[in-house]
Amino acid sequence: MAATAPVHPPVAGEQTLVLDGVDKTFDTGTAALTDVSLTIAPGEFVSVVGPSGCGKSTLLRLASGLEKVTGGGITVDASATSYVFQEPTLLEWRSAQRNVELVPELRGVPAAERRERAAQALALVGLEGFERQHPRALSGGMRMRVSIARALVAEPDLALFDEPFGALDEITRLKMQTELQRLFALKQFAGLFITHSVSEAVYLSTRVLVMSGRPGRIVADVPIPWSYPRPPELRYEPEFGEIAGAVSAALGEHS
Numbered sequence: 001m002a003a004t005a006p007v008h009p010p011v012a013g014e015q016t017l018v019l020d021g022v023d024k025t026f027d028t029g030t031a032a033l034t035d036v037s038l039t040i041a042p043g044e045f046v047s048v049v050g051p052s053g054c055g056k057s058t059l060l061r062l063a064s065g066l067e068k069v070t071g072g073g074i075t076v077d078a079s080a081t082s083y084v085f086q087e088p089t090l091l092e093w094r095s096a097q098r099n100v101e102l103v104p105e106l107r108g109v110p111a112a113e114r115r116e117r118a119a120q121a122l123a124l125v126g127l128e129g130f131e132r133q134h135p136r137a138l139s140g141g142m143r144m145r146v147s148i149a150r151a152l153v154a155e156p157d158l159a160l161f162d163e164p165f166g167a168l169d170e171i172t173r174l175k176m177q178t179e180l181q182r183l184f185a186l187k188q189f190a191g192l193f194i195t196h197s198v199s200e201a202v203y204l205s206t207r208v209l210v211m212s213g214r215p216g217r218i219v220a221d222v223p224i225p226w227s228y229p230r231p232p233e234l235r236y237e238p239e240f241g242e243i244a245g246a247v248s249a250a251l252g253e254h255s
């Protein structure tokens with residue numbers, strides 16, 4: 001089992017994302033979130049679990065600026081933020097390489113440089129040799145890898161994940177979790193990860209936040225003790241089961 005201190009201890013006072021007493025009520029009158037406060041520092045990977053409809057995606061959309069708060073405040077200190085959705089959202093007419101190049105292309109990065117950066121990002125997610133393939137020629141897991149490469153090519157300080165592995169089969173999902181925590185160890189972005197899976201949250205994260213049923217509020221903040229990279233077998237350790245059990249219990253109590 002790995003050591004008990006996170007490999008990237010947060011730097012005191014340095015926060016990439018701060019939510020301070022955030023409320024979100026939609027124009028329809030639906031109160032999605034109430035009094036949500038959280039901080040994510042560089043080197044923290046924070047997962048949010050909660051019952052369906054409790055406001056998890058809304059939380060992510062607020063953090064990304066896609067939605068506006070109706071109360072409280074959000075501060076983001078990041079020169080680049082990436083968003084990975086549940087669907088890979090690739091452009092079918094562009095190759096894997098050209099999909100990953102899209103963001104640097106839109107930012108005016110010269111062709112040679114963006115090609116090199118995209119190739120590096122694809123290699124990082126294990127897709128060397130697949131650069132010229134189009135999305136339809138790739139498996140679900142490979143398409144998600146392209147989507148993650150596209151997020152990484154922006155060298156994000158903050159990476160937001162909206163249940164990216166929810167549509168994958170169980171074996172691919174476990175593989176992608178192993179990949180993602182390896183990339184996190186390497187890149188040290190601040191991560192906010194939404195998931196329905198308690199074991200996924202515990203395996204990936206430095207902290208797991210549990211949300212109540214709607215309107216969502218944070219009811220538990222569970223620190224995860226292991227350093228990165230984390231071996232896949234960590235999931236079978238008794239301590240892993242105990243922590244996952246504590247998260248599940250908090251979830252059950254507040255659903």
Ligand SMILES: Nc1ncnc2c1ncn2[C@@H]1O[C@H](COP(=O)(O)OP(=O)(O)OP(=O)(O)O)[C@@H](O)[C@H]1O
Nearest residue numbers: 026028030032051052053054055056057058059214
């Ligand atoms: N644009 C919107 N307009 C009105 N209501 C919305 C909007 N987006 C989300 N909601 C409502 O806000 C609540 C929270 O939705 P959200 O998608 O954030 O939940 P979630 O926890 O991500 O759900 P799930 O786990 O099922 O994906 C729901 O009741 C939803 O119907």
